[in-house]
Amino acid sequence: MKAWLSTLAALLIVAGLVVSLSAISLASKGVQDVATNAESEEEVDIANNTVAVRPAFNLTFENALKLAYDVRNVTYPLFQWEISHNVTAANVTLNLGDKFLDEALNLSNSIMTRRAAVMAVVAAIHYSHAVPLAYPVVGKTIDSLFNANATSGDITSAVINLAQELKSILLNAVSIAEARNLTIPSSLNNITAIGDKLIANAESNLSAGNITLAFRLAMSGYHTYVKAYGLLVTHIFIQDLQLPARHDIGVFFFHEKIGRETLVKVFEKLPRGLKETVITKIEKGEVNETGEVVEYVREVALMWSIKAKELANDYIKSLLENLTLKTVNGSDIARVAISMKFRSEGEFREAIRQIILNGLSQNKTLSQILNELSNYLGNITNGKFDFRMSLKGKIQHVSIEVGSQVEVEHELENEA
């Protein structure tokens, strides 16, 4: 009995030692994982190694995997639609997302859980790119119809149909998201309603024969549905990764990996004088990212613009002075009045110059300076000479307007 108990005790001690050694081993592995999670240095290169995905927030593998599956499910019908319209990039992107997801699942069984989580996020990013790939659908459709000599009306009608198909896929995606217990962004309905309005207007304009406007409205409606889809997908990232809601969540993932050569090329469009200073700064390695360079440009630009303004003032002073003299010389009333008031043209020129210089020193606008000149000339001619009126025809007006698609949407919003 005694021997038996001694043997049992010895066995228990041995078993305890074995189990404790295993515990130490597993615990150290856990510590290693925690350490990897904590440092958040894990990154995965994408875009030909020009961008690293390095989540700058507390990321768990569970959240990342849920994100990948959620985004995949919500974008899957869109991918299928794009593939059915021969957008081969959709197939490539979906497959790439799947490869990253497989990699994430494989890594999850190893100690590299942080890397697995980042891989799952990269998979989700690729799945999300189903949204911009909706544009080739409309592009390819228009091209093929154009090549088949379809009429403008037929092409517009095709864009309207595609927009309606896209909306249907979007609504299906919303149902999928809801079924996965995801919340839908509150503004989604509003954006979709704007799309509906644009498409309804496109249809009515097409019926009325306003094909160009109908086409623009149809394109804008399509674009609006794409934006709505983008909002839905972006909201999944925000929910699953518990990110703060903001308009560009890319800042939480992406880190640019561009070299100095790229930065130098990027900023070679800066104005002469400013460019040299900035490029020297880049080449010295004192600014290494686009954002840093832009902030440096803003700092330098202030001093640089003061110097430029001196030259600009000289230019405008000369221009306004000559313009005023030319305008006055074109009026007999003004010339007589001035000859009676001033002993020489030089004296009159000096008076004009002072008004202009005072205006410039007080940062007055050109219009304000012209008004002051007009008032002055009105006074010395007892109101008989209207300088502003006489300027008409002596200054040409050129207007360059760059609009944005959004304006079309705003127009319709205002209509409502």
Add this chain to the structure above:
Amino acid sequence: MRFYIPLLILLATILLASTISVESQQVSSTNIQITYDPLAKSGIVVYNIYFEQPATTPVNLTVTLIPGSNMTILNVTSLEGVPLLYYYDNQSNTLSTLLNNTSGVVITYLAGDLMTMLVPGSYYMTLDTTSIPGAVSIDINIPGLYNASCIGLKCSTTLDFSSNITKIHVEGKGSLIMTLTLYTPSTLPVTTATPTTSSTTSTISLGATTPQNTTSTTQVPGTVQSPGIQISTPPVNLLITIVAVLLVGAVIILLLVRKRA
């Protein structure tokens, strides 16, 4: 795609004829150079406006700037490099300047948020060049490699792999919807050899610059449900409990043995 460009040009011609004075015909061409980093959300815009002939009477030029945030006008000069006095109205986002005896104007400014995020890694920008007099061209330089998609206007995209810059050239009048999406290789990045040459692609519609992979044989699964997530968290607490129980048991047995002895 090509069909509506003439239509838009026709519309633009009608608009120009009806709303812009005869003097505006002096503008022979406008080139807008946009250097923008979607990830840094900031960039530089340069307008190069050329007159048909040097202005012999003063010209009051009003230009609508491409809207953005935190806009800083760096300078406004004549084509000859003479700084011009300007007035920028941030309410209407227009810049006006008075000039004479020059063959054109250069406007340079910094701007943020020229593009809007669609989804992470994809950004869009809309531009309407319909009301710009004269010939219109836009050159966009993007640090990094992107697949560019254009609808509404013809785009030509060059991916410069040696300097990692994406260059997009757009011409004509119309409404442009341009989308940039982080460059997608056709295989996993970890196994892809880095290309060292530049590639140029002309596109009428978007998507032509996206890598094409017709040989992909991966079976695309249907809708998937996320599996029950089983994370291999080490059961350290359980093991510690077992060790403690075993050791306590051993101690009790040893005490019993000693007592009996």
